[in-house]
Amino acid sequence: MTPGRTTTDLVLHAEDMGATVHWALDLPERGRYYPGIDVIVLRHGMTERRTVSTLAHELAHLYYGDPLCTPVVRRRAWRWAAQLLVPDDEYAAAELLDSSPGAIAQHLGVTVDVIHAYQRAA
Template sequence: MDDLLHLAEEQRLRIVEGPGRTRGGFDPLTRTIRLSPGMSARTTRSVLAHELGHAQFGHTPARVPVIRAQQERQADEWAACRLITSRAYAEAEELRGPHLASLAFELGVTIELVTAYQQLLRQGAVPVAG
């Protein structure tokens, strides 16, 4: 978590806690990341990484569903690559098998990030531990 907070600080992003329609959000105009209160540590970490991904890509709110979905996928993939290493994923899969929730628990991330990481693995976009 400290590395994510450091990255936010380096990018001059402000992090606030507050309710919203989703677990988190990024406002490019104010350079603010919003995190919902009451989330578990692993969800908070995953949502923060996801919102940092939006900031990294310079995403702005998209009204077109296809563009919004693309932005969400990019943010999930960026977050997954920051929070999951190929070695940790391989060890988690060896220990827990293919069950998404078990993998997410073992890796300390959300199911969405495990799914994004698996998609990157299928595309050959991340190295396979060996």
């Protein structure tokens, strides 16, 4: 299954991967993965772009079973999220419209973190 890029699509993808997704009002970071119990918690009230990007990042931690998030692990998770969320042809089309990372992110419905990871992996 290749998930779409909506929160609902990614929550269903998380369930397919064996995880549950919850929202919290007081989460200090955007998202957190709890290894061992396969729970992802997201900060309530984020934009759709930020929620989708953060959830994809946390799904990477689930995929790799990351027990903690070091800078190297964080970069790997953003690369995985970029692979999940950014089709090459859509990136190329967005880049033709405006090559700035912010504009590409806006066009593709993701955050700049995802676009930077995509660009570093290319």
